[in-house]
Amino acid sequence: MTKIVTALTIAGTDPTGGAGIQADLKTFQEREVYGMSVVTSVVAQNTLGVKAVEHLPIDFIDQQLQAVFTDIEPSAIKTGMISTIEMMELIASYVKKHPDIPYIIDPVMVATSGDALMNEESRRVIRELLVPLATIVTPNVPEAEILVDFKISDLSDLEKAAQTIVKDLGAKAAVVKGGHLAGKAVDVLYVDGNVHYLEADRFETKHTHGTGCTFSAAISAELAKGKSIVEATALAKDFITDAIQYPLNLGLGSGPTNHWGHRLKELPNKKED
Numbered sequence: 001m002t003k004i005v006t007a008l009t010i011a012g013t014d015p016t017g018g019a020g021i022q023a024d025l026k027t028f029q030e031r032e033v034y035g036m037s038v039v040t041s042v043v044a045q046n047t048l049g050v051k052a053v054e055h056l057p058i059d060f061i062d063q064q065l066q067a068v069f070t071d072i073e074p075s076a077i078k079t080g081m082i083s084t085i086e087m088m089e090l091i092a093s094y095v096k097k098h099p100d101i102p103y104i105i106d107p108v109m110v111a112t113s114g115d116a117l118m119n120e121e122s123r124r125v126i127r128e129l130l131v132p133l134a135t136i137v138t139p140n141v142p143e144a145e146i147l148v149d150f151k152i153s154d155l156s157d158l159e160k161a162a163q164t165i166v167k168d169l170g171a172k173a174a175v176v177k178g179g180h181l182a183g184k185a186v187d188v189l190y191v192d193g194n195v196h197y198l199e200a201d202r203f204e205t206k207h208t209h210g211t212g213c214t215f216s217a218a219i220s221a222e223l224a225k226g227k228s229i230v231e232a233t234a235l236a237k238d239f240i241t242d243a244i245q246y247p248l249n250l251g252l253g254s255g256p257t258n259h260w261g262h263r264l265k266e267l268p269n270k271k272e273d
């Protein structure tokens with residue numbers, strides 16, 4: 001019988017479907033991985049920004065985690081929006097109990113709209129408690145700046161930040177995303193003492209809501225399948241590039257990416273207007 005590959009996302013919600021849990025599950029499905037989810041916070045947001053956030057009670061988050069782990073063990077664990085220290089401590093306890101399951105941290109701190117999704121003290125705890133447990137950390141530029149505590153303005157800073165997250169903060173690997181810099185869309189991966197550049201064309205589009213969640217979820221899906229970190233990040237880079245390249249043009253603001261963009265590339269005649 002074929003083994004079904006599974007992945008779990010622990011994150012907040014986006015009712016418009018472009019970011020958070022919804023983006024992660026769509027990505028897992030597109031990568032042919034069975035997706036599961038534990039909701040940390042319910043977020044009233046759309047393509048224009050965040051309107052309100054409700055954190056679920058910690059005991060209820062624990063009950064969701066127990067429901068998953070006592071039934072279907074995930075082949076990878078990804079965390080996205082985990083805003084409070086008690087959420088981080090709870091998740092750390094599960095990750096520590098399952099050291100062989102790859103753990104992917106998307107250190108969601110601020111949405112593209114500029115809305116803060118995590119407070120100062122939680123930022124310190126994610127750095128000290130969770131990052132050392134990570135197989136890979138996937139910050140964007142503002143998130144990496146908070147983690148490493150220096151300014152990032154070019155590729156050599158991206159490289160230095162990825163190295164700092166591994167060498168000083170204790171993650172196994174880090175990919176620092178260059179989506180917020182100018183020029184080509186270049187991300188820098190640091191793993192096993194080597195620096196790798198993930199390079200793609202930059203597309204002129206406002207529809208980049210959820211790019212970080214989608215990229216990190218694609219990495220998680222590939223690590224769940226047993227791919228190496230280098231392979232998983234390369235496949236994820238192609239996936240997010242296609243999701244940005246074929247926009248859906250939905251929403252009044254920064255719209256979602258197209259999670260089936262990769263299928264349009266495979267079938268060029270089906271490219272959408």
Ligand SMILES: Nc1ncnc2c1ncn2[C@@H]1O[C@H](COP(=O)(O)OP(=O)(O)O)[C@@H](O)[C@H]1O
Nearest residue numbers: 140177178179180185186201202203211212215
């Ligand atoms: N306009 C764009 N064209 C092509 N790739 C992009 C574009 N914007 C972001 N990316 C890529 O999308 C991924 C997510 O990056 P980023 O937007 O920096 O993350 P976040 O959503 O967490 O801010 C990265 O691989 C980045 O290089």
Ligand SMILES: Cc1ncc(COP(=O)(O)OP(=O)(O)O)c(N)n1
Nearest residue numbers: 012013020111112209210211212213
């Ligand atoms: C619930 C939730 N989680 C994460 C984000 C941030 O998503 P990200 O992929 O970084 O994309 P942007 O929203 O920053 O474009 C979110 N908005 N909501």
